[in-house]
Amino acid sequence: MLLPLCGSSVSALAFVLGVSEKDYANFAKGTVPARLAGRILLRVQAHGEAYYINPVDMKMNYMGRPADAFALMRKFGLGITNANLRQIGVGEIK
DSSP, X not given: OHHHHHTOOGGGGGGEEEOOHHHHHHHHTTOOOGGGTTOXXXXXXXXXXXXXXXXXXXXXXXXXXXXXXXXXXXXXXXOOOHHHHXXXXXXXOO
16 A cells, blocks of 8 residues: 555645556656656556655655655655644544
8 A cells, every 4th residue: 555655645645656667667767757746656567666756856766665755755855834834724534
């Protein structure tokens, strides 16, 4: 399951895309399309390997174990101020 890998919520799934091995081979050569910047690519045919596409340099960063994924989030995360966090409404899931 993907959620333990990225340690995030269901809303994070909007940033995860499955990728074919043919496309992955092209991306690994350094030809990642700009539309994938900031997304996570999931190689379903390769045991679910996940790669984060850094929007700054368009390089694929292997997420590996959960600890690796958290390290990438700490490294590339932009963060949020408490004031901005308070602006997000609190809802209830029924």
